[in-house]
Structure formats: C-alpha cells, structure tokens
Amino acid sequence: MRIVLVLLSLFLASAPATASELKFQLSGLKPRGQVMVLLFNAERTWKAKVGAVREIRLRVGAAAAEIGFEGLKAGTYGAMVFQDLNMDGKMNFNSVGFPLEPYGFSNNSRGMFGPPSWSKASFRFGGQPVVQAIRLK
Template sequence: MVRGLRGRMLLLAVLGNLVWSFDAKANFNGKLTVEIDGFKNKEGQICASIFASSEGFPGDRDRVLQKQCTKITDTPFPITFDNLKAGRYAVAVFHDQNNDRTLNSNLFGVPSEGFGFSSNPEILARAPKFSEAAFLVAGPDTNIQIQLKYF
C-alpha cells in the first residue's frame, strides 16, 4: 500500500507541475507577425486590425483589439502586434491605396481595394466568419501569412 500511495503522490506531483506549466504559459504576452503579400502596387498603405472575438469581425472599428496603418515599403510586408494573451484571434487587412483608412467599395458593395484575412479563407459572396479566419496564439512568437485579394 505504501508503494501505491507513493506512486499516487508522485503522479499528483507530476500533474501539479503540468497544470502549473500550462498556467504559466497562458500568462505570457506574445507577439504576432503578419506577413502580407499579393499587392497590386505599393501605393498608399496597408491597414490591419486584430480581433479577439467574433463580435464586430471583420469591419466594426469599435470592436478591434489593435489596429494600425503603415506605408507600404516592401513586399511581402510585415506588420507586428504586441502584448497578445494566449488565445484565438482573427486579422483583417486591406490595401488602402488612397490613404483614407477605409476599405472603399463600388455601388454594389464589392471592395475596390485589396483585402485579406488570417487563415486565407475562400471569399465568395460575403466576408468570412471569425471562426473561418481564426488562428491560435500559443507562444511568445506567432507568424502568419495573408494573401491579398482584388476584385
């Protein structure tokens, strides 16, 4: 019985260490680098928004966790988001060719500037859902690629 008790105590100690290590990793602040490619030209800027939930994704500016617009200097072009907790996120980007910080569209609502989403979901008649663009940040450095689309 002592041997069985010692074995159980060892198992509890190991499990306790696993729970502690998972908890410790969940409390980090990670960095996400988004590499954007597929530009039609280098005019204007690239604007990127990161969302932590489906609420407001992809276009509600008030629900964005972080956003930034940066002049395009190279292709592919990297954008970095810092201080992200472990979890699921989705990124929406657009090529703001006229520097108005808005994804312009025609009379029918079809974007007239390039755009893209994390996980590069297929775009048919609507913007993707959060779940279709979501990815996991689970370490100190996460890298994803987004390919721009133009209609």
C-alpha cells in the same frame, strides 16, 4: 543588499511572462498607400467590424510587408487586412459592392459576399511566436 536581490528575484519570478509576438507576412500589395490590419478577439466584434483589440496602419512601398503585434495575451484572434490605396482611411467599393482595394484575412480565408466567418478566420495564439502569411487580393 542581499535582501534587495532576494526581493527583486521574487518579484521577477512572480511577474507574468510577457506574450511573444504575432506577425503577419503580407503579400500581394501594391507599392503605394497604406495597409491597415485590424486584430479582433471575439466573434461579435468580428461580425460588427468594430472593436478591434489592436490596429496598425503602415505606409506601403513594396509588394510585401511584415507587421507584428507584441504583448498579446494568449487567446483566439482573427485579422482583417486591407490596403488603402487612396489613403482615405476606409475600404472602397464599386457601385455593385465589390472591393476596389486589395484585402485579406487571417488563415488566408475568404467569404462568399463579405468577410469569412469567425470560425474560418480565427486562430489560436498561445503566447509563443507566430507568423501567419496573408495574401491580399
């Protein structure tokens, strides 16, 4: 029994620590549809808008929501968020190319004509709990 406890304690001591949670507090939502959060960990996937390391879809019923990602490794991340008001699974634009649905990015960054640059939107996650506020517009 003692050997089992010693082996178990060695195993637990050598197991990698699990990363803490990354949370986004979203505001500016309309109380309908769903909100989609795409989490990226590289500039090339950010620019391509594909290859997110995590994606969450959440039904919206209020003007604010909190979404969390657990088990992330330490690293650099950036988040794209939009509210899919008509539940069609994509961001809708008018004929000129302006968004018809609320959207936002990590660091509350904004781009001129499209998403902000990776350098403006990315942030370092060190494995400690992080809460970041994003206002959708």
